[in-house]
Amino acid sequence: MTQETKPIIQVVGLRKTFKRLEAVKSVSLEVYRGEVFGLLGPNGAGKTTTLEIMEGLQKADAGEVTIKGMQHKDASREIRLITGIQLQATALYDKIRVEEVISLFKSYYPVSLPLDVLLDTVSLQEKRRAMVKQLSGGQKQRLALALALVHDPEIIFLDEPTTGLDPQARRNIWEVILQLRSQGKTIIMTTHYMDEAEQLCDRIAIMDAGEIKHIDTPSGLIKLLPAEAFISIPYGGDASLLPSVEGVVRAEVKSGKWELECTDLTQTLKSIMQSEVLPGILNLHEMNIRKASLEDVFIHMTGKTLRE
Numbered sequence: 001m002t003q004e005t006k007p008i009i010q011v012v013g014l015r016k017t018f019k020r021l022e023a024v025k026s027v028s029l030e031v032y033r034g035e036v037f038g039l040l041g042p043n044g045a046g047k048t049t050t051l052e053i054m055e056g057l058q059k060a061d062a063g064e065v066t067i068k069g070m071q072h073k074d075a076s077r078e079i080r081l082i083t084g085i086q087l088q089a090t091a092l093y094d095k096i097r098v099e100e101v102i103s104l105f106k107s108y109y110p111v112s113l114p115l116d117v118l119l120d121t122v123s124l125q126e127k128r129r130a131m132v133k134q135l136s137g138g139q140k141q142r143l144a145l146a147l148a149l150v151h152d153p154e155i156i157f158l159d160e161p162t163t164g165l166d167p168q169a170r171r172n173i174w175e176v177i178l179q180l181r182s183q184g185k186t187i188i189m190t191t192h193y194m195d196e197a198e199q200l201c202d203r204i205a206i207m208d209a210g211e212i213k214h215i216d217t218p219s220g221l222i223k224l225l226p227a228e229a230f231i232s233i234p235y236g237g238d239a240s241l242l243p244s245v246e247g248v249v250r251a252e253v254k255s256g257k258w259e260l261e262c263t264d265l266t267q268t269l270k271s272i273m274q275s276e277v278l279p280g281i282l283n284l285h286e287m288n289i290r291k292a293s294l295e296d297v298f299i300h301m302t303g304k305t306l307r308e
Helices: 047-055 072-082 098-106 115-121 137-148 167-182 194-200 218-223 265-274 294-302
Strands: 009-018 021-031 036-040 062-067 083-086 155-159 186-191 203-208 211-216 229-234 248-254 257-262 288-291
Touching: 009 047, 021 047, 021 062, 021 211, 036 047, 036 194, 047 062, 047 155, 047 186, 062 072, 072 083, 083 137, 098 115, 098 137, 115 137, 137 155, 137 167, 167 186, 167 194, 186 194, 194 294, 203 218, 203 294, 211 218, 211 294, 218 294, 229 265, 257 265
Parallel strands: 036 186, 036 203, 083 155, 155 186
Antiparallel strands: 009 021, 009 062, 203 211, 229 257, 229 288, 248 257
């Protein structure tokens, strides 16, 4: 993704309060043409509210959203013609055929993509004559995505597009999103899945309690952690030397295991193996090593797990 100098979407100082709950607190961000931009956060973080304000479905108490130089208050129709929206849940009539519901949505726009192109994009050609009620969960999500794409929008908003789907159905949605990005579309999405964000997003904004904690690429966010890797070793006696092992920034016992955070995995492992004491008191054959992940970043920044 080649980032342009001028953002296609600019959000400045968004605020939104529901009764006594301040759902969005001075959120500012920029999205560039052709990127997949992710909003990551636990339930109640303010992701959907922020997205709905950007889409024009909610009015902010303060702040501005500019899309291609336009604002919803002045150019709502123009913005609707260049944006497509897939909500968390799309309610459709059960007793209508797939091709009929797509044709209905096509009629809402002065220009739209051919029916066959839309069906091919979301891999629903074989279901074109099926009733909506006959579709699986993954197929309904792909249909909802097709409805967001009927007018060939430049900018696509996806609110948790794969929540509740099985792994194969999620992968199908991923393929569509990656295909859209390859066409130069700009995609703004929320998700509850770390692997999804890491696979699809060029940049990610981590949100918590209505605020953006940090915005960066997935790899850039991971580099913010003090540790590059984590080692788990079953507790095997007095290992008081572990906290002083080279490269270890934190060491503690959790659930009968030593949990180590290290800045230099190679050096830490070398130091443990070359120790005169540690190999004899640790169950090294059951040692588990993993690289730092977005989940670790989220916990480090918010103190929470993503789905909390």
